[in-house]
Amino acid sequence: MSRRRRRGAAASLVLAVLLALASVLVAAGSATxxxxxxxxxxxxxxLVPGAARSTSWVLDVARDAVVTEVETTELATGGVRWDVALCAPAGDACLPVTRDAVGVRLPAGSYRLTVRVQATDALEPGETRTLDGHVVLSDAGGADGDAAAVWPGGGTGATGRSAASGPLALTGASALPLLLVAVASGVVGLVALLAARRGRDDEEPVPVGAAPPVRPTPTTHRDPRRAP
Structure with a gap:
């Protein structure tokens, strides 16, 4: 019986370790x-004075997100005006990508990020201009209620996809159930291991041929002052 308990305890401890590792991996995946x-x-x-140029690419937002940071840097300044916008393919709605866009909530969908440059008369012909920067989108599941209204409106994105899946779908709460189960399995394993060890001590047989333990016999001391 104690051997079976030891096996069960070992299985519980192994399960606890595996679940703890899984919770760490899930938490790490959620963070990223x-x-x-x-x-x-x-x-x-x-570029030549008066010329207008643009470039764009598709930005897929798999889950409702909030714009949390916008940074742009003009590597060579002067002679041009920049315009960066995030546009929904279905319709003419465009969101200017500036620091004022921080806090705007974007529904899940497919958008087009466009960068335009307008050369002014102050630009020398043949000049090169570069815009560098980034936009940070964070999972809207943890955003507070003070964020700006959903842009461009509605509960789904530009392509009508559900906002319940995608690379931003994981949150730190996903690792909590695994961690709790790991702790419970570890406690059960330790209790079972202690019970098996106690049962093994109780059931330990006496070696064959061994003499029973001799208990000391109490001796009675007679008072010599007492008469016989």
């Missing part, structure tokens, strides 16, 4: 998936 940094880099060469 809770935010996303989208680079803002565009270079235009051969």
């Amino acid at each position: 998936a809770s935010s996303r940094t989208e680079p803002l880099t565009a270079t235009f060469t051969g």
Whole structure:
């Protein structure tokens, strides 16, 4: 019986270790998936005064997100005006990507991030201008209620996809159940191990041929002052 208990205790301890490792991995995955940094880099060469150029690319937002940071840097200043916007493919709604966009909530969907440059008369012909920066999107699940209204409106994104899945879907709470089960399994394993060890001590047989322990016989001391 004690051997069976020891096996059960060992299995519980192994399960506790595996669940603890799984909770750590889930927590680490949640941390990396809770935010996303989208680079803002565009270079235009051969610009002439009065020219307008643009470049764009698709930005997929798999889960409702909040703009938490916008940073842009003009590597060569002067002679141009920059315009960065996030546009929904279905419609003409565009969000200017500036620091004022921080706090805006984006529904899940597919957007187009566009960088435009307008050369002024102060630009020398043939000049090159580069814009560098990034936009940080964070999981909207942990955002407070003071964030700006959902842009461009509605509960789903530009392509109508559900906001319940995607690379931003994991949160730190996902690791809590695994961690609790790991702790419970560890406690059960330790209790079972102690019970098995106690049972083994109680059931330990006396070696064959061994003499029973001799208990000392109490001796009675007679008082010599007392008469017989």
